[in-house]
């Protein structure tokens with residue numbers, strides 16, 4: 001009698017292949033909190049941009065598989081020139097990074113200098129290497145406040161590219177800034193009406209919002225912070241609570257897996273039930289396997305990485321003491 005072979009589940013196959021390739025390549029898999037849960041599950045390290053940038057410098061693996069978007073993998077390469085950095089889908093971009101092209105920023109900085117403005121450029125990590133190379137400081141949502149406080153008072157601050165994070169930083173630090181007119185498509189399209197409806201429906205809920213959200217969303221939040229800060233915030237509640245979460249919807253997977261006693265509800269976008277980043281969504285388990293099999297797409301070293309590296313190291317890895325200034329301010 002013929003035996004019926006049960007086909008293996010394709011998901012299990014792909015995950016096994018990835019685990020095998022990881023050993024063969026001496027690779028580490030880093031995944032951003034905005035990746036699908038199944039990708040975060042197979043990653044060695046998950047985190048926000050700041051944590052992943054720092055972890056990338058600590059790994060002894062010779063290959064970094066970066067499950068995130070292009071500027072993140074590029075940052076990992078800048079901080080690890082000797083390592084091979086693979087990005088599952090090279091088209092995984094970022095609307096925020098795209099909103100500040102380096103040539104446009106350079107012309108704007110020049111115009112400010114011609115007008116006698118004494119400034120330093122503080123750049124959100126969601127930007128290209130070329131933009132980072134034009135910057136004095138690089139910040140993430142996790143360390144932005146601290147870095148802003150380090151910019152000497154005699155300098156104006158040109159903050160790029162996220163106008164909403166910039167305006168939030170103005171509120172919390174009291175420093176006026178020149179804000180670039182960029183934004184993230186995901187955080188910009190939350191629906192205030194739906195948030196207010198959800199607040200009525202869950203009257204005991206707490207709203208947590210990312211500082212990339214516009215001010216009219218932040219106004220209704222009980223807590224504003226980046227993704228690491230959100231995890232820390234919910235961990236402080238011993239009793240189960242409902243949280244309305246205003247950031248990329250995959251963050252709910254991370255919150256749920258770290259603190260499952262709570263319930264997390266996505267704040268809907270204007271045109272959708274939840275907000276997912278289309279760029280992050282380009283990465284799939286199959287693409288992770290394929291990039292490891294083929295050794296491509298790989299992030300290649302480029303000339304402007306060196307200057308970007310100096311700004312990154314100064315800001316993220318070895319921040320100087322509060323009173324000191326960056327060694328080579330660009331913006332005055």
Ligand code: SF4
Pocket residue numbers: 034069093094095096097126184185186187248277278279280
């Ligand atoms: S969520 Fe927004 S800022 Fe993050 S990668 Fe997507 S478009 Fe860029």
